[in-house]
Amino acid sequence: MGNGVGSEWIRLIVGLVVVLAFSQLNALFLVWLERKVAGHIQLRPGPKEVGPFGLLQTIVDGIKLVGKELITPRPADRKLFMVAPVLVFMPVLVGFLVLPFGPDMIIRDMNIGVLLVFAFSTFGVLAILAGGWASNNKYALLGAVRSVAQNIAYEIPLLLSVMSVVLMVNSMTFSQIVNSQQSIWFIFLQPVAGLIYLICATAETNRAPFDIPEAESELVAGFHTEYTGMRFGLFFLAEYTNMFIVSAVATSLFFGGWQGPFGFSLGIPGVVWFLVKTYVLIFVIMWVRWTFPRIRFDQLMNFSWKVMIPLSLANLLVTAVVIKLI
């Protein structure tokens, strides 16, 4: 863009402001989208009273949440209890720094972009554990422990499938990965990796059918049982923002990022392509949530360790062999 250090600072600040604004608006929008999608799948309209098509429903709900009393249980570990919701939101925001929204619309095009996103997303697990432990509640602890086990188990095949793509492109820079999908999207070259990534992404964000840590009928509400008011709101919003991040990463890695099909942009700006693809993926994730029942915890772990990991390892091996041969 510009020249000199000054323009770099301006770019950084503008990027920061845009990221914060965008992430909040996006979270609000996604909550509305989830309720509408859920409603229509369940033969009912969803929110429609507040604002046109119920669009203002989330804002009103947010205001209501802010007005609620913030209760801290007396035997809880106060510092950890209050830190946990903040801790869960921060790493998600960091992920926005490296996402390729358009050809020149990356805040910081780091050469370890992919690594950054996944390194920071693991922080979220720490926050969940902190929240569950600090609540001093058997249900919350059970939920947090399950969440940690689930996240660790599904992190491995997630990273392995991403490694297959990185191996093909020979770089971890997002812009390079997107650029090399000009002729053909990687989803067609690496369908197994793409599917594994999508499944593991659903598990990483604790969405159904992998939502044992939070929406268990018997565990009340899992690790965020004892959280009230806006603290609960933070956990809630962090989940939706996380969903956006993993979908955006999937778009960049497998679905061509901001490129149109076969490189033809058809006159539509790159950022629109990117957002459309991301939101379609988010819609698919939501669709899956309202269709399937929940997997039992031990079946979930079996699935990861006995099916996903061997599959993704095999995929990586095959990719390496094919690259060597070509």
Added chain:
Amino acid sequence: MAEKFQEPVVDQIYTLNLGPQHPSTHGVLRVLLDLDGEFIVKADPVIGYGHRGHEKMGENRTYKQFMPNSSRMDYLSGMIYNHGYVLAVEKMAGIQVPERAQHIRVICSELNRISSHLLWFGTYVMDLGGFTPFLYAFDDRERILDILDRVSGSRLTYSYCRFGGVSRDVDVEFIEMTRAFVKRLRSRWSDYHNLVTKNIIFIHRTRDVGVITKEQASQYGVSGPNLRACGIGYDVRKAEPYENYDQFDFEIPIGEKGDALDRYKVRLEEMEQSCRIIEQALDKLPKGPVMAEKVPANVKPPKGDLYFAFESARGLTGYYLVSDGATTPYRLHIRVPSFGNLHVLVEVLKGTLMADAISILGSVDVVIPEIDR
């Protein structure tokens, strides 16, 4: 330094309260679970939160006044309980019921059975995490409630039957609505089977989960679809036919293993058989009066006792009436199927995982207020 650390926690059994306030609603049930990690070592249900004293009320009300009570014990099979109570008193007092009324009562009871199973289906899959089939099942159930509302005046707890018949005749629209409903329900089976029965996650959560053996079933007095899923084909409508059930041609679905998946399949198949009964009853519906003549305003059955059994949506239900010749019963005892169905879980839940406990509790279809009476 070493004193600051606690003893290593080895084999510590902790007690968890599956409390009276429960997201997976079956009524107000509290189960004290002793857990070893995630495995259940002991399960002790605590009931009685909904005890209203129906049996004591039975001794202080005339036979007609007790009619609303009968619906409110198991509110999901309200019509069937109503029907059974009326049949018990009619048998004791020797009141004959005209044919048209018999057919109407059978149609309404079977509609009630379908609506109870639909509600069970929706809530069971919701307990397992699939929220959507609940709304589809309730969509179908609303139609039944509309049909029964038209003819009896209430949606859930009916007092439609009277000693000697029914309170109000049905019109042509009732018949047409019921036929349309049966046709629509049959078209939904494929949806339910594709969405739930063939879903691999659902199958993994229910196959070989919560197996009730035949011995356990016999020891605890399990009845209804739970018993039939174990492989014992006992249905009161076939074993002790009441009303005119022996005129209708229907089958009793029987399972094999007695696990949650079998219980699920048996109930779904039972709904289809109920549709068959309804269709046959509608085809054979004769003209005539719907109320017997000369039924006394205050029924006074002769001295003695009677045990009348019928098949509610949950299983073998019985009214045990002891009469001393007065207008109020001397003793009115109700044998409820959920009593045995819940009691058997004390044994079945041992050694299962916590997550399976919810699946098992849901699959035996217990309604706590009928245990509490």
Added chain:
Amino acid sequence: MPKTDEVVQKLRAMLPEDAVCADEAYKAGVAFSVLAPLGKLRDAARLFNEAGFFLETITGLDFQDTAELVYHFNCYEPKSRVAMRVLCGHDQVAPTVSDVYASAMWLEREVHEFFGIRFADNPDLRPLLLPEDADYHPLRKTFGKVNAYRKREEIYG
């Protein structure tokens, strides 16, 4: 009803002359009605268990001169219910059948809390439906509003 006939034969052998009455027409909902003395209760229950019957329900009746326990046994064949009546004085202790039939654990708890009849050797006689600290027996005819308190012969002759 072959199973029922078998069991009734053995019962007739064990009990006094007129203890067993048949009800061919199934008028009272039972094929046979048996009046057993308190001491033979457990043996009779064992007979039913060996014949493959299940315990349907236990209930109590409160009369002026005596209390009565009514056991209903049933098996999975058509029209085979057998009622067993046991007269038990107001202050007598009845033997338990919970080691023969597991369902009797809860059924006896219910009869105990509503009628005050104690069952010997039942390991757990906590109230089932009433609160834990209930010290009243609601279904007795000396509790609350009661319409009639009769002697047994007024009803059963």
